[in-house]
Amino acid sequence: MLNIFKELVYSSGVVNLTAGNIFMWLIAFVLLYLAIKKQYEPLLLLPISFGILVVNLPLTFLMEPEHGLIWFFYHYGIEMDIIPPLIFLGLGAMIDFGPLIANPKTLLLGAGAQVGLYVTFFAALLFGFDLKEAASIGIIGGADGPTTIYLGSKLAPHMLGATAVSAYAYMALVPIIQPPIMRLLTSEQERKIDMGKMRPVSRLQKIIFPVLTAMIVMLLAPPSAPLIAMLMLGNLFRESGVVERLTNASSNELMNIVTIFQGLSVGATMTATVFLNPKVLFVFFLGLFAFTVSTATGLLMAKFMNLFLKNKINPLIGAAGVSAVPMAARCVHKVGSEANRRNYLLMHAMGPNVAGVIGTVAAAAIFLKNLG
Amino acid sequence: MIDWSKAMEVFGSGIIGVYLIMGLLMVLTQIGLKVVDYIEAWNKRPAPEQAQ
Amino acid sequence: MAELTSPIAGKVWKIMVAVGDKVEMDDELIILEALKMETPVYSEESGTVSAIMIKEGDPINEGDILISIG
Numbered sequence: 001m002l003n004i005f006k007e008l009v010y011s012s013g014v015v016n017l018t019a020g021n022i023f024m025w026l027i028a029f030v031l032l033y034l035a036i037k038k039q040y041e042p043l044l045l046l047p048i049s050f051g052i053l054v055v056n057l058p059l060t061f062l063m064e065p066e067h068g069l070i071w072f073f074y075h076y077g078i079e080m081d082i083i084p085p086l087i088f089l090g091l092g093a094m095i096d097f098g099p100l101i102a103n104p105k106t107l108l109l110g111a112g113a114q115v116g117l118y119v120t121f122f123a124a125l126l127f128g129f130d131l132k133e134a135a136s137i138g139i140i141g142g143a144d145g146p147t148t149i150y151l152g153s154k155l156a157p158h159m160l161g162a163t164a165v166s167a168y169a170y171m172a173l174v175p176i177i178q179p180p181i182m183r184l185l186t187s188e189q190e191r192k193i194d195m196g197k198m199r200p201v202s203r204l205q206k207i208i209f210p211v212l213t214a215m216i217v218m219l220l221a222p223p224s225a226p227l228i229a230m231l232m233l234g235n236l237f238r239e240s241g242v243v244e245r246l247t248n249a250s251s252n253e254l255m256n257i258v259t260i261f262q263g264l265s266v267g268a269t270m271t272a273t274v275f276l277n278p279k280v281l282f283v284f285f286l287g288l289f290a291f292t293v294s295t296a297t298g299l300l301m302a303k304f305m306n307l308f309l310k311n312k313i314n315p316l317i318g319a320a321g322v323s324a325v326p327m328a329a330r331c332v333h334k335v336g337s338e339a340n341r342r343n344y345l346l347m348h349a350m351g352p353n354v355a356g357v358i359g360t361v362a363a364a365a366i367f368l369k370n371l372g
Numbered sequence: 373m374i375d376w377s378k379a380m381e382v383f384g385s386g387i388i389g390v391y392l393i394m395g396l397l398m399v400l401t402q403i404g405l406k407v408v409d410y411i412e413a414w415n416k417r418p419a420p421e422q423a424q
Numbered sequence: 425m426a427e428l429t430s431p432i433a434g435k436v437w438k439i440m441v442a443v444g445d446k447v448e449m450d451d452e453l454i455i456l457e458a459l460k461m462e463t464p465v466y467s468e469e470s471g472t473v474s475a476i477m478i479k480e481g482d483p484i485n486e487g488d489i490l491i492s493i494g
Contacts, residue, residue, distance in 0.1 A: 104401040111394035118386050125374055131382065197486065205408045212400055220393050326459045333461065341450075341466060344431040346458055347486070359394055366389040370382045 016058035020272030027270075028053035031165075040172035044145065044263050048165060051267020063268050074265035078153045078160075083262045084146035085230040090255030091146075092234025093247045095325065095357070097209050098201045099350040105305065106317070110355025112301025113321030114363045116294030117141040124286050129279070132156050135367040137283055140167045141290030142360030143174070143324035149266060150227060151364045154372055161270035162280045166287030174327040175334075177288070178295050178319055182335050185299045186315050191339035193314040195348045203239070210235040217362060223372065224365030231357070294322045298352070313348075320349040323356040425494040426469055429487050434458030436482045436490075445473045447493065454478075454490055469493060 009015060031049035035042040051070065055063050062068040065075075077083040100106055121138035129137060132155035139151045140163055148167040152160040170177060182191075214232035218225050237247040274280070302318025316336050320328040329349035336345040437457040441447060451467045474494040478484060 101401060101405065104398045104405065107394045107398040107401065108391075111390045114390045115387055118383050121386075122379070122383060125379055130374065131379060134379075135382070202408060202412060204412070205405060208404050208408065209401065212404060213397060216397055216400060217393055220396070221389065330459060330461045333463070337463075341464075342431075344463065346432055346461070346463065350459075355394065358397070359390055362390050362393045363386060366386045367382070370378075370385065 011059075013058040013060065018058075018272060020276045021056040021058065023276060024052055024056040024270065024272045028056070028267075034169075034172075041168050043259055044168045045165075045172075047260055047263025048168070048267035051264040052161075052270045053267075055268045055271050063271065070264060070268040073261045074268060077258070077261045078149060078265050079157070081150060081153070081226055083258045083265075084150040085226040086254060086258045087146045087262065088227050089230040089234040090251045090258075091325075091357070092210070092231040092236075093238045093251035095231075095235060095238075095354050096350070097235060097239075097354055098206060099198060099347050100352075100354050101201045101205050101209050102198045103348070103351050105309075105313070106351030107355045107358070108305060109298060109301055109318045109321040109352035110357075110359035111321075111362075112304075112318055113294045113298035113352070113356055114142065114359045115297040115301070116290060116292075116322075117360075117363055119293045119297070120286060120290035123289060127282060127286065132371050133159060135371055136160075136163050137286045138290060139163070139360070139364055139367065140170070140283075140287040141294035141322065142356070142363060143167065143171050143291065143294070143322040143328070144357060144360040145171070146262075147227060147360050147364050149262065151367060154368060157269070158274055159280055159283055161266055161275060162283040163287070164266045165270075166284045170287055170291045171324045171327060174291075174322075174324050175331050177291050178328065178331045179335050181292060181295045182299065182316055182319050182332075185296060186303070188339055190303070190315050191336055192343065193312055194340065194343055195314055195317075195345065198347055203241070206239040207236070210239065213358065217358065217365075221362055221365035221369065223368040224361050227361045227364070228358070231361070291322065295319045298322060298356075314343070314345055317345060317349045317352050320351075320353040321356045321359065323353065323360050325353050325357065326350065328356075329353040425474070425492060426471070427489045428453065428465065428468060428491045428493065430456065430484045430490055431465060431486065432456060432458050432463060433486045434463070434484060436478050436480050436484060437462055439476060439478070439480055441473050441476075441491070443473050443476055447471065447473060456484070465490065467493065 028049045034040045035045035062070040117138045121134045124134035124137040136152040136156040149164050152163045210232035217228045234250050298318040298321035302315035306312050316332045320332045332349035333346040336343045435457045438455040447467045448470045452464045454465045456463045471493040475492045
């Protein structure tokens with residue numbers, strides 16, 4: 001009788017618990033709280049936090065290679081690069097590139113914000129990360145979840161959980177992180193600049209754009225192909241107007257399905273043994289640094305462009321060059337309307353915002369070419 | 373140890389590369405806009421003439 | 425007679441005035457919703473609302489006439 005009881009105890013996970021496991025539970029609980037109560041990116045944080053919780057229950061072997069359920073999700077979805085491009089297909093089907101096409105100069109703002117990502121790359125090297133790790137930390141500044149995961153799984157899979165979670169967490173915190181930097185780097189006068197009406201963009205122009213962009217970006221940076229191809233295919237679905245069923249399938253059902261597997265797999269990479277080392281925790285600090293610097297370089301790029309432009313742009317929209325669609329654009333609009341309440345920057349900020357998505361993919365592709 | 377020359381290469385080629393891609397995309401999008409504007413203006417022109 | 429046009433594309437979220445209401449310059453007349461964000465539209469002059477061209481929930485484009493004030 002006693003023996004049966006003993007066996008039950010020893011085969012249970014309880015005796016194999018480590019302090020690290022319990023600490024990871026706490027992290028999972030905090031993220032669950034943020035997702036459910038505060039609704040910070042709940043679609044992503046909820047599966048991620050549950051993934052963290054379940055892999056830190058000992059002896060479940062959910063992440064055991066060739067054996068565990070979530071390992072299969074991770075292996076086929078993330079390691080084999082299936083999920084991030086599928087999410088990009090859905091994103092493409094949702095994004096309206098109209099504001100960007102109406103004002104192609106905003107593409108340069110999308111590039112401007114990526115400078116922050118390379119600054120962070122350098123900073124991470126100084127803190128003792130190696131080249132590949134530093135690149136996957138730098139990309140956090142692009143504020144683009146799928147790209148962060150795509151690059152992270154190739155260059156530094158051991159830090160994937162940390163880089164992905166910090167990218168998504170800071171994206172939710174954009175309304176808190178960005179405004180102080182915006183106010184610091186722009187004058188009241190600049191924030192008041194009214195950009196007027198946006199020129200109309202015809203259907204033909206919207207159809208040409210994804211085709212043209214796919215060709216150019218893939219010709220110049222071939223490693224960007226999986227992401228850009230799917231992003232622009234989704235957008236072509238949307239703008240062609242003839243395949244509404246495919247547009248809806250990409251942006252709703254397919255997107256929702258892969259979001260579940262992405263979140264769960266990313267969360268499940270965060271076992272106590274991998275996650276709880278000071279280096280990984282530093283990723284969160286550098287991630288915040290990346291967001292800050294990217295915002296700043298975006299703003300500075302806009303101010304720099306104003307030196308040459310006759311029709312001045314409102315430098316605030318440079319801050320929307322970090323992707324974080326559409327949080328960064330909303331944030332720009334809010335700060336702009338504080339300075340001048342008749343200032344409607346929302347659509348003008350969507351230009352650099354969607355350009356930022358393309359810019360981040362380009363930056364990731366160049367990292368991959370050099371380091372992959 | 374970190375290979376700083378490689379780091380500089382990644383840093384430099386990254387920034388230049390991103391600006392190059394986005395800059396080229398900007399120029400081509402602008403050209404595309406102009407061409408489409410022109411085509412659409414040209415398509416519209418005959419219509420009122422026929423009406424007269 | 426002046427017309428208030430929409431500064432942005434989106435949806436009409438709330439209409440804060442009715443025909444016949446007296447409005448002042450800078451009053452909040454309409455709240456639009458774009459990208460899940462509420463954006464107020466302010467009156468450009470003082471007068472009386474003579475007509476409302478839209479109703480709550482309508483999708484609108486930039487430049488559409490929302491309200492006329494006379």
